[in-house]
Amino acid sequence: xxxxxxxxxxxxxxxxxxxxxxxxxxxxxxxxxxxxxxxxxxxxxxxxxxxxxxxxxxxxxxxxxxxxxxxxxxxxxxxxxxxxxxxxxxxxxxxxxxxxxxxxxxxxxxxxxxxxxxxxxxxxxxxxxxxxxxxxxxxxxxxxxxxxx
Amino acid sequence: xxxxxxxxxxxxxxxxxxxxxxxxxxxxxxxxxxxxxxxxxxxxxxxxxxxxxxxxxxxxxxxxxxxxxxxxxxxxxxxxxxxxxxxxxxxxxxxxxxxxxxxxxxxxxxxxxxxxxxxxxxxxxxxxxxxxxxxxxxxxxxxxxxxxxxxxxxxxxxxxxxxxxxxxxxxxxxxxxxxxxxxxxxxxxxxxxxxxxxxxxxxxxxxxxxxxxxxxxxxxxxxxxxxxxxxxxxxxxxxxxxxxxxxxxxxxxxxxxxxxxxxxxxxxxxxxxxxxxxxxxxxxxxxxxxxxxxxxxxxxxxxxxxxxxxxxxxxxxxxxxxxxxxxxxxxxxxxxxxxxxxxxxxxxxxxxxxxxxxxxxxxxxxxxxxxxxxxxxxxxxxxxxxxxxxxxxxxxxxxxxxxxxxxxxxxxxxxxxxxxxxxxxxxxxxxxxxxxxxxxxxxxxxxxxxxxxxxxxxxxxxxxxxxxxxxxxxxxxxxxxxxxxxxxxxxxxxxxxxxxxxxxxxxxxxxxxxxxxxxxxxxxxxxxxxxx
Numbered sequence: 249x250x251x252x253x254x255x256x257x258x259x260x261x262x263x264x265x266x267x268x269x270x271x272x273x274x275x276x277x278x279x280x281x282x283x284x285x286x287x288x289x290x291x292x293x294x295x296x297x298x299x300x301x302x303x304x305x306x307x308x309x310x311x312x313x314x315x316x317x318x319x320x321x322x323x324x325x326x327x328x329x330x331x332x333x334x335x336x337x338x339x340x341x342x343x344x345x346x347x348x349x350x351x352x353x354x355x356x357x358x359x360x361x362x363x364x365x366x367x368x369x370x371x372x373x374x375x376x377x378x379x380x381x382x383x384x385x386x387x388x389x390x391x392x393x394x395x396x397x
Numbered sequence: 398x399x400x401x402x403x404x405x406x407x408x409x410x411x412x413x414x415x416x417x418x419x420x421x422x423x424x425x426x427x428x429x430x431x432x433x434x435x436x437x438x439x440x441x442x443x444x445x446x447x448x449x450x451x452x453x454x455x456x457x458x459x460x461x462x463x464x465x466x467x468x469x470x471x472x473x474x475x476x477x478x479x480x481x482x483x484x485x486x487x488x489x490x491x492x493x494x495x496x497x498x499x500x501x502x503x504x505x506x507x508x509x510x511x512x513x514x515x516x517x518x519x520x521x522x523x524x525x526x527x528x529x530x531x532x533x534x535x536x537x538x539x540x541x542x543x544x545x546x547x548x549x550x551x552x553x554x555x556x557x558x559x560x561x562x563x564x565x566x567x568x569x570x571x572x573x574x575x576x577x578x579x580x581x582x583x584x585x586x587x588x589x590x591x592x593x594x595x596x597x598x599x600x601x602x603x604x605x606x607x608x609x610x611x612x613x614x615x616x617x618x619x620x621x622x623x624x625x626x627x628x629x630x631x632x633x634x635x636x637x638x639x640x641x642x643x644x645x646x647x648x649x650x651x652x653x654x655x656x657x658x659x660x661x662x663x664x665x666x667x668x669x670x671x672x673x674x675x676x677x678x679x680x681x682x683x684x685x686x687x688x689x690x691x692x693x694x695x696x697x698x699x700x701x702x703x704x705x706x707x708x709x710x711x712x713x714x715x716x717x718x719x720x721x722x723x724x725x726x727x728x729x730x731x732x733x734x735x736x737x738x739x740x741x742x743x744x745x746x747x748x749x750x751x752x753x754x755x756x757x758x759x760x761x762x763x764x765x766x767x768x769x770x771x772x773x774x775x776x777x778x779x780x781x782x783x784x785x786x787x788x789x790x791x792x793x794x795x796x797x798x799x800x801x802x803x804x805x806x807x808x809x810x811x812x813x814x815x816x817x818x819x820x821x822x823x824x825x826x827x828x829x830x831x832x833x834x835x836x837x838x839x840x841x842x843x844x845x846x847x848x849x850x851x852x853x854x855x856x857x858x859x860x861x862x863x864x865x866x867x868x869x870x871x872x873x874x875x876x877x878x879x880x881x882x883x884x885x886x887x888x889x890x891x892x893x894x895x896x897x898x899x900x901x902x903x904x905x906x907x908x909x910x911x912x913x914x915x916x917x918x919x920x921x922x923x924x925x926x927x928x929x
Binding site for chain 2: 269270271272274276277279294296297298329333341344345348349350351352353358361363365366367368369370371372373374375376377378379380382383385386387389390391392393394395396397
């Protein structure tokens with residue numbers, strides 16, 4: 249596994265491309281793709297302990313492509329991406345998770361999902377108390393707690 | 398050399414806090430050594446926009462992933478269930494779901510009732526007053542009167558049903574199956590200085606609101622005010638013994654990494670079902686060559702985890718997602734033995750309300766139900782905020798080959814040998830898990846769920862660490878007696894989940910703490926002849 253603590257320019261380029269293949273932009277939902285500049289910056293800024301496995305995943309991706317993914321013709325990238333997804337193991341799973349965790353905290357994405365742009369604390373959320381008469385059949389059926397001798 | 402203390406407690410988690418608080422009234426000099434530190438709720442994940450991402454790093458439930466200085470590594474490669482825990486003042490109560498069932502009376506008599514494992518040397522009634530005391534101290538919420546659970550008296554009302562609860566209740570009613578609001582340690586009203594739950598939703602990795610009970614905010618403030626000394630960032634390496642075979646104190650590393658010796662008249666271990674056998678095995682000596690308190694050879698044996706069989710799906714209606722505590726309802730429909738099911742004993746069920754967007758995306762991608770490419774957005778919107786889950790907590794029976802030993806190579810940051818786990822899921826448990834998954838599927842289909850997925854077992858589901866220093870009256874078949882004292886070392890006590898004889902089919906923390914209070918009470922009653 250790579251021991252590096254930052255991604256090389258080639259790795260960054262491939263990360264952007266594979267992220268965009270995982271989540272492309274959508275006009276219908278008015279969201280950017282995961283290759284968006286702001287999301288990529290968030291990924292790079294927060295990689296931290298995941299840098300090594302992500303670098304290893306990107307190296308694996310380049311090996312599958314036989315060259316940097318960025319240099320591969322766009323119409324042949326899909327096959328490589330599928331192979332990467334099925335053979336990449338823990339390192340590939342880490343890369344995908346890193347992409348998803350940054351994508352799904354982006355303001356534009358959360359807005360599109362109808363979610364508030366904030367941390368859970370301190371506002372919290374309101375929960376309906378619900379209709380506890382739903383328990384009536386359970387109470388009517390009762391049952392018996394198994395007794396110990 | 399330091400002055401000896403009357404009582405030295407190792408570990409400030411669920412059981413260590415309870416035993417410290419209970420013994421404080423004796424006015425003895427009580428010292429607790431804890432390898433972690435005090436928590437700072439201002440730094441808890443739910444205070445930041447990256448609250449979900451933290452669960453994959455510094456707030457992972459796995460000590461191997463977290464790798465904080467306070468953690469010790471665990472070799473669990475040879476186990477399908479990985480150990481999860483937390484090391485700090487409050488221990489794993491800082492990081493748990495706050496689900497609060499207790500063992501049933503029948504759980505203490507499994508040999509008599511079902512002809513398997515062993516009966517406990519105590520019964521449910523012996524623990525009843527301590528369950529009640531503990532519920533008051535931890536501050537529980539729930540609805541008294543569940544016909545299929547032991548009678549409890551939670552001081553606070555149950556959590557709101559929410560959107561998920563209503564869907565769950567309707568489906569269970571259609572099937573004619575038992576369900577009930579869970580007892581939890583989530584404060585549903587202001588309670589003893591704790592603010593009420595505001596549904597931060599991300600309960601498991603610590604509660605920034607302080608609504609979820611953890612012993613750093615319940616027992617410990619009382620214990621410290623009563624005079625108990627709590628020394629943090631102190632990792633115990635071994636318990637020492639004197640020429641009479643009595644515990645004489647502990648060797649530990651202080652916050653600066655300096656080796657220290659602390660003499661003590663009584664030593665109480667509260668390090669959980671992995672940490673406790675690790676410490677006893679690391680305390681081997683010429684007199685105790687197989688580890689301390691291990692004349693039975695059972696230290697580290699009979700590890701029980703509770704294999705979780707989890708099944709979940711997606712309904713059309715919105716669920717509570719991350720906008721509520723993750724658990725709110727339980728079922729005891731399949732708790733007791735029914736041999737027609739093809740296995741002995743049973744399981745409790747905790748229903749799951751949902752997940753946050755990052756967790757949903759990551760898990761669904763891994764499960765292969767969330768595609769890459771153009772269709773990603775449509776599918777994600779179908780899944781996110783619509784998850785409903787059914788998790789069966791399957792009773793694990795004790796088997797000696799499931800064990801904690803010392804890893805010959807792996808060590809913690811102080812060079813102390815780390816624990817190694819060898820564990821397999823038994824045939825009985827597998828049948829139980831299959832049964833639970835089938836019932837869970839019926840439930841989900843009745844609720845209208847699709848895209849059904851299974852985690853069986855939940856791989857990172859080794860929350861419940863039980864059985865590795867079991868209690869009993871026979872010194873050849875148990876490590877501690879019926880009131881928690883080592884058979885071999887008369888001033889050594891164990892109060893954590895390692896003393897469980899069997900595991901039941903419920904989350905164990907309520908019972909662990911009731912046991913700790915019971916043992917403390919036994920000690921107080923026997924102070925004049927504690928070592929006889």
